[in-house]
Amino acid sequence: MSLMSLDRLTVRRGGCPVVDAVSLQVEPGEVVGLIGPNGAGKTSLMRAALGLLPHEGHASLAKMVPAARAKHAAWLPQGREIAWPVSVETLVALGRVPHDARGGPADGEAIDRALKRMNLASFRNRTATQLSGGEQARVLLARALAQETPLLLADEPIAGLDPAHQIATMETFNMLAAEGRSVVVSLHDLGLAARFCTRLAMMQSGRLVAEGRPADVLSADRLATVFGITAWRQETEAGLMLQPLAQSGERR
Amino acid sequence: MTGYRGLIIGLSALVTALFLTSLLVGPAGLSPLRSLNALIFGADGPITLVMREIRLPRAILGVMVGGALGLAGAAMQGYLRNPLAEPGLLGVSGSAALGAVLSIQTGIVAGFALALPLAALGGAALSVGLLLLLAGPRGGSLSLILAGIALSALAGALTSLVLNLSPNPFAAAEIVFWMLGSLADRSFLHVALALPFMALGAALLLPLGRGLDTLTLGEDAAEALGTRLGRLRLMLVAGVAALVGAATAVAGSVGFVGLVVPHLLRGAVGARPSRLLLASALGGAAMVLAADIAVRLLVPERDLKLGVLTAIVGAPLFLHLVYRTRRGEL
Numbered sequence: 001m002s003l004m005s006l007d008r009l010t011v012r013r014g015g016c017p018v019v020d021a022v023s024l025q026v027e028p029g030e031v032v033g034l035i036g037p038n039g040a041g042k043t044s045l046m047r048a049a050l051g052l053l054p055h056e057g058h059a060s061l062a063k064m065v066p067a068a069r070a071k072h073a074a075w076l077p078q079g080r081e082i083a084w085p086v087s088v089e090t091l092v093a094l095g096r097v098p099h100d101a102r103g104g105p106a107d108g109e110a111i112d113r114a115l116k117r118m119n120l121a122s123f124r125n126r127t128a129t130q131l132s133g134g135e136q137a138r139v140l141l142a143r144a145l146a147q148e149t150p151l152l153l154a155d156e157p158i159a160g161l162d163p164a165h166q167i168a169t170m171e172t173f174n175m176l177a178a179e180g181r182s183v184v185v186s187l188h189d190l191g192l193a194a195r196f197c198t199r200l201a202m203m204q205s206g207r208l209v210a211e212g213r214p215a216d217v218l219s220a221d222r223l224a225t226v227f228g229i230t231a232w233r234q235e236t237e238a239g240l241m242l243q244p245l246a247q248s249g250e251r252r
Numbered sequence: 253m254t255g256y257r258g259l260i261i262g263l264s265a266l267v268t269a270l271f272l273t274s275l276l277v278g279p280a281g282l283s284p285l286r287s288l289n290a291l292i293f294g295a296d297g298p299i300t301l302v303m304r305e306i307r308l309p310r311a312i313l314g315v316m317v318g319g320a321l322g323l324a325g326a327a328m329q330g331y332l333r334n335p336l337a338e339p340g341l342l343g344v345s346g347s348a349a350l351g352a353v354l355s356i357q358t359g360i361v362a363g364f365a366l367a368l369p370l371a372a373l374g375g376a377a378l379s380v381g382l383l384l385l386l387a388g389p390r391g392g393s394l395s396l397i398l399a400g401i402a403l404s405a406l407a408g409a410l411t412s413l414v415l416n417l418s419p420n421p422f423a424a425a426e427i428v429f430w431m432l433g434s435l436a437d438r439s440f441l442h443v444a445l446a447l448p449f450m451a452l453g454a455a456l457l458l459p460l461g462r463g464l465d466t467l468t469l470g471e472d473a474a475e476a477l478g479t480r481l482g483r484l485r486l487m488l489v490a491g492v493a494a495l496v497g498a499a500t501a502v503a504g505s506v507g508f509v510g511l512v513v514p515h516l517l518r519g520a521v522g523a524r525p526s527r528l529l530l531a532s533a534l535g536g537a538a539m540v541l542a543a544d545i546a547v548r549l550l551v552p553e554r555d556l557k558l559g560v561l562t563a564i565v566g567a568p569l570f571l572h573l574v575y576r577t578r579r580g581e582l
Contacts, residue, residue: 047472077470077472083468084525097465140469
């Protein structure tokens, strides 16, 4: 059974479609990378899929009642907002709100697991607002992990992280996939997307222009037409290696 | 958990102590033992009258008004995710004051005892209707603030207009004094009038704790965590309006309580908006009771107004908090 299905999902902003008839299925055990230049509609697609934006077409998550959806899919927005100087543990515990365990042992264990996964166990009692930007990003991701949902949608979760934590975060997503859960993640780092995603969905001007294995989606032709770049590409046993090189000027 | 429970118990004890003190302070200069005896057992004719009809309603209203303002302030700050938010921001207190001022100006106050608070409640209700109409059913917190500021400004301007055109200097003086806020000379009629609204307001706001907690992560993440933002906003506006409208109706404008108290207690509850609700209600009750005791002790021969004192104490306290925030201690 698929964890999320979108059928001809369309989002309009002032009449003009920012997400244009996108159809996408997410099965268990996948890390789906959502890639595309700025303004391609990645964030709008994920928000509409969750029912947070008015939309046309079918989105399976948007059909669910909010309480059930919160147990099925976690959402990590791009804006890293922490409004109050709460402790890291308190913040991560917000991920347990949809589960009505009210601070019972199950909640405690889920919080411990999430902190451990994001390598934050020693930050537990720190004040979240006093951490650095990258640390806050990891705390917020730990919050989403603590929700322990079958599906996680994350909007640029690795932006602003150091290389080690970027890789660690992508590995965490792969671990979730190995457990049969799935992650939909928007990314700008095409190299990491190529290496760590099981599948890529490429967007341009609101439309889904390509979908499939990273090596197939990230063809030299599409890198030029969609991103306007040339890149060094090498298919290895560990998957596609990709390093953007220069602007190509071909972008349409 | 234990820290929070300790805080609530401590604040409750403080409110109880201040409530008893409030009962024992007054121009009649009665001895504490005799007054409590008269209050409970009803002996001692005139003293019983003073205790039961003057001091008891005053102390009860102190708890109610302070609790209402503290709770409303904590809820507003939690919803707007801004420590500078206060209950008056929605324009409800200004509109309630306008209703009261109109009732004084037109003279219907003289008609029956509850004319003024009822007119204030009417003003509050009208402003909530306008607020929801202006801010729209699905708007975010920004449209709510803007609509609230517009309504506040309008109510303030109309109040000034009434004062400006007032042909009767006595009515004008009465208006000004009423607007300064006070708990003096209130009766159980006022308690009975405010109680249902305040109970309703508390019943609407206290269950919002979890939703306000999730808003720590922003509106988007809160909604994805299952919080129904539209419903939360409606309950918040209705709850704050009921609390603040009723408080203004019986006590006039008592400023700074809803702003300073949540700010003071935020550190003690680990900044969690849900825990701040009850703590702020108790803290607000304590602050208003203390201020109402102080106005009677400081200048017993003059009628020092409650709202004046809370502002005089609250503003420097707030400046101190600003200073501490600037140094990053909060």
